[in-house]
Amino acid sequence: MKQQNQQIKNIIFDLGGVLLAIDxxxxxxxxxxxxxxxxxxxxxxxxxxxxxxxxxxxxxxxxxxxxxxxxxxxxxxxxxxxxxxxxAMIKDYFRDRIELVKRLSADYRVYLFSNTNAIHIRHFQGLFERAFGHSLSQLFVKDFYSNEIGLRKPAPESFVHVLNDAGLNAEETLFVDDSDANIEGAKKTGMNTIWLTPESDLLSFF
Structure with a gap:
């Protein structure tokens, strides 16, 4: 992992705009x-x-x-x-980024945290299974969804919930999201962050 804290042990990915194309x-x-x-x-x-x-x-x-x-x-x-x-906003998965998550899972504990809802979950999980032949959840140690935990990003308490539930130390955790507001919320907990802008190449960060 380039230009990141060498103590990183855990990575939390956002879904829409990071692993899944959204319009x-x-x-x-x-x-x-x-x-x-x-x-x-x-x-x-x-x-x-x-x-x-x-x-x-x-x-x-x-x-x-x-x-x-x-x-x-x-x-x-x-x-x-x-x-x-x-x-209608849900498009296709970024296959190269899904493959990246699979590779990172060999060296890091990888999680998912998404602001979402039951209707979208059913849709994008079905989309993933049809595309990759296994469940989205199999990519991660655990996946966290705002509707299930009752907290949405960028509220700092949403990140605290995820960290506590997973038993993670903030300073050992990297959070990747395409929303600057979510990145700022994560920073307040002490996590390391990557803000993925439209011009960013996610693979170049690792």
């Missing part, structure tokens, strides 16, 4: 076609409606989420249409 505009357009013009807050990424944050924090189950979406739409649509719009 938020596809979901924005899909919900717009269903009649919801405002999905993202003006001035940058962030959900306009609380129902999305509550879903990713585990405060809503799937049926409650869909019911909340129905209230934001001008007409009734099917559950399948809501799920399809919500999952």
């Amino acid at each position: 938020a505009e596809r979901t924005i357009q899909a919900f717009r076609q269903l009649g919801m013009p405002d999905l993202i807050r003006p001035g940058g990424w962030g959900y306009e409606h609380q129902v999305f944050l509550d879903m990713e924090s585990g405060k809503l189950n799937e049926d409650e989420f869909r019911a909340g979406i129905q209230q934001l739409l001008p007409q009734q649509v099917s559950d399948e249409a809501i799920d399809a719009a919500w999952c």
Whole structure:
């Protein structure tokens, strides 16, 4: 691992934008076609409606989420249409990065921590199994999802939860994410970080 603390023993990866290609505009357009013009807050990424944050924090189950979406739409649509719009952002896995995770697992304890929800989990786990022939969870010592732990990045307490649950020391742990806000949250716990920008080559860091 280049230019990183030689004491690193653990690596925590984000999923969307790091291991899995995401195009938020596809979901924005899909919900717009269903009649919801405002999905993202003006001035940058962030959900306009609380129902999305509550879903990713585990405060809503799937049926409650869909019911909340129905209230934001001008007409009734099917559950399948809501799920399809919500999952439209999910594209394909970066195969070279998945292979990198497999190689790193020989020398480091590797984890996953993603802001996500039950509908997306079912979709991207199925996508992974069809592409690679085994479960996504097999790549990691443990995978952490915001809806399951009830905490979202970039809240520092979300990272503290992951560290404590996995029994990791922050100074021995590297966190990789494509969100600068999430990186700043992780830094507050004392973790080492890599901010993966669109111009970055993840493989070059290792």
